[in-house]
Amino acid sequence: MAESSTHVRPGGRSAKVRAAVHRAVAELLAEEEAETLTLPAVAARAGVHPTTLYRRWGSTAQLLNDVATSRFTDDLVVPDSGSLDGDLQRWLADVATDVADPDTLALMRATIGSGPAGGCACVEDRHRQLGAIIQREQDRGGQALAVETAADFLLGPLYYRAVFTPEPASADWARTLVSTYLATLRTS
Amino acid sequence: MAESSTHVRPGGRSAKVRAAVHRAVAELLAEEEAETLTLPAVAARAGVHPTTLYRRWGSTAQLLNDVATSRFTDDLVVPDSGSLDGDLQRWLADVATDVADPDTLALMRATIGSGPAGGCACVEDRHRQLGAIIQREQDRGGQALAVETAADFLLGPLYYRAVFTPEPASADWARTLVSTYLATLRTS
DNA sequence: AAATTATCGCACTGATCGCTGCGTTAGTGG
DNA sequence: CCACTAACGCAGCGATCAGTGCGATAATTT
Known part of the structure; x- marks a missing residue:
C-alpha cells in the first residue's frame, strides 16, 4: 500500500x-x-x-530474520564446471564449510528459535542456488531433477548434522554425499 | 561434589x-x-x-533442555516386525508423525535456539532407537549398518524438512525414504 | 510417631526492558 | 544552494524480570 x-x-x-x-x-x-x-x-x-x-x-525475532536473510543470501554464482557432478561437489562443499563455522551455526540456531519462519530464511537462498545448478544441467541436455528431492538428500543430512549433532560435517564429507546421491540416481 | x-x-x-x-x-x-x-x-x-x-x-535454556529431553525420550520399544525394512518403516513413520505436530515443532525450535546442546537433546533418543533397530538386524544375521550413516539418510531429510521448510514430511513420505535408502544399500 | 531437611510460597529490591514524544541530524530532490 | 523529510539521538516513563532472605509445608528417615 x-x-x-x-x-x-x-x-x-x-x-x-x-x-x-x-x-x-x-x-x-x-x-x-x-x-x-x-x-x-x-x-x-x-x-x-x-x-x-x-x-x-x-523485536529480536524480526532483527534475527533480517540478519539471517542478509547473511545467507549471497549473489554468488556457482562456477560452471561443465558437469552436474562438478557443480554439486563444489557448491555443497562450500555450503558445508560455511555451516561448519561456529559463529554461523550460532546465528542459525538463534534464527530457528526466533519463529516458525526462521528456518526458511537460512536455506531459502540455498534452494535457489540448487535450483539454478539443476536448471543448468537441464539446459546442458542432462536429466531433469526435482529440486525438492535433491535438497532432501543433499542439504538434509548436511544441516541435520550441523544443527542436531555435536560436530558438523566437513567439506570432504559433503563431496562424498554428492557422489552417493548421484550414484543413487543412476541405479534407480 | x-x-x-x-x-x-x-x-x-x-x-x-x-x-x-x-x-x-x-x-x-x-x-x-x-x-x-x-x-x-x-x-x-x-x-x-x-x-x-x-x-x-x-534459566529458560536449562528449562527447555529439561523439557525437550523429557519429551523426546520415550521408553518405546520398537516392535519387531521381523525385517529391517519393516522395523525402519514403522519407526520412521512414527517419528515423522511426531515431528509433523506443530506443537512438537515449536518445542524443537525453541530448544535449538536455547543453546548449542539444544539440538542434541531432541534427537539423542532417536539415535539410540535407530541403533537398537540396527543392532537387532545384526543379531538376526543381517548386515551391520553404521548408525551415523543411517541417521544422515533417514533422520536428516526428515528433520531438515521439519525445521527448514514450511511444511514437514508425512508418514508416507518417511516410508518412501526408507525404501529408497535400503535400495541404495543393495546397489552399492 | 517424631525429627530432619529438601522443596516450595511469600514479600521485597534493584536492574533492565519495551516503548513514546520531541528535537536534531543528515540524505534527497528541486 | 535550499527546502523537505526520513532516520537517528535523547530523556524519561511504566512494567516486568531476575534474584534474595525467611518462614511454611511435606516427604523421608529414625
Missing part, C-alpha cells in the same frame, strides 16, 4: 547503522548465549541508540 | 510441580511466540511461584 510514497533511503547513514547492527548481532551470538540477545544489548554493542532498533526492527 | 549427601526427592509434590511446569512450557510454546517464554510467565501458567523456577532451573 502506497509503496511509491515511502521513499526508501539507503544512503550513507542508514546503511552504516544497519551494517553495525548486523555485525553486533553476529558478535553477540558468537560470544554469548542467545538468551542475552536483547535489543538494548545489540544497540550498545553497535554504538547505536536502542530507539533505532525498536523502530526499525521492533 | 558430595553427591551422596544430597538426597534426591522425587516424591509427590516435586514431581507434580515438575509436570505442571513442563505442561506450561508446552502450552505457551504452542500458542505464543518463543519470545514471551519467560520464567515468570511459565510459573503463572503452571500455577507455581516464580521462585521455584529460578531455583530449580535457573
Whole structure:
C-alpha cells in the first residue's frame, strides 16, 4: 500500500547503522548465549541508540530474520564446471564449510528459535542456488531433477548434522554425499 | 561434589510441580511466540511461584533442555516386525508423525535456539532407537549398518524438512525414504 | 510417631526492558 | 544552494524480570 510514497533511503547513514547492527548481532551470538540477545544489548554493542532498533526492527525475532536473510543470501554464482557432478561437489562443499563455522551455526540456531519462519530464511537462498545448478544441467541436455528431492538428500543430512549433532560435517564429507546421491540416481 | 549427601526427592509434590511446569512450557510454546517464554510467565501458567523456577532451573535454556529431553525420550520399544525394512518403516513413520505436530515443532525450535546442546537433546533418543533397530538386524544375521550413516539418510531429510521448510514430511513420505535408502544399500 | 531437611510460597529490591514524544541530524530532490 | 523529510539521538516513563532472605509445608528417615 502506497509503496511509491515511502521513499526508501539507503544512503550513507542508514546503511552504516544497519551494517553495525548486523555485525553486533553476529558478535553477540558468537560470544554469548542467545538468551542475552536483547535489543538494548545489540544497540550498545553497535554504538547505536536502542530507539533505532525498536523502530526499525521492533523485536529480536524480526532483527534475527533480517540478519539471517542478509547473511545467507549471497549473489554468488556457482562456477560452471561443465558437469552436474562438478557443480554439486563444489557448491555443497562450500555450503558445508560455511555451516561448519561456529559463529554461523550460532546465528542459525538463534534464527530457528526466533519463529516458525526462521528456518526458511537460512536455506531459502540455498534452494535457489540448487535450483539454478539443476536448471543448468537441464539446459546442458542432462536429466531433469526435482529440486525438492535433491535438497532432501543433499542439504538434509548436511544441516541435520550441523544443527542436531555435536560436530558438523566437513567439506570432504559433503563431496562424498554428492557422489552417493548421484550414484543413487543412476541405479534407480 | 558430595553427591551422596544430597538426597534426591522425587516424591509427590516435586514431581507434580515438575509436570505442571513442563505442561506450561508446552502450552505457551504452542500458542505464543518463543519470545514471551519467560520464567515468570511459565510459573503463572503452571500455577507455581516464580521462585521455584529460578531455583530449580535457573534459566529458560536449562528449562527447555529439561523439557525437550523429557519429551523426546520415550521408553518405546520398537516392535519387531521381523525385517529391517519393516522395523525402519514403522519407526520412521512414527517419528515423522511426531515431528509433523506443530506443537512438537515449536518445542524443537525453541530448544535449538536455547543453546548449542539444544539440538542434541531432541534427537539423542532417536539415535539410540535407530541403533537398537540396527543392532537387532545384526543379531538376526543381517548386515551391520553404521548408525551415523543411517541417521544422515533417514533422520536428516526428515528433520531438515521439519525445521527448514514450511511444511514437514508425512508418514508416507518417511516410508518412501526408507525404501529408497535400503535400495541404495543393495546397489552399492 | 517424631525429627530432619529438601522443596516450595511469600514479600521485597534493584536492574533492565519495551516503548513514546520531541528535537536534531543528515540524505534527497528541486 | 535550499527546502523537505526520513532516520537517528535523547530523556524519561511504566512494567516486568531476575534474584534474595525467611518462614511454611511435606516427604523421608529414625
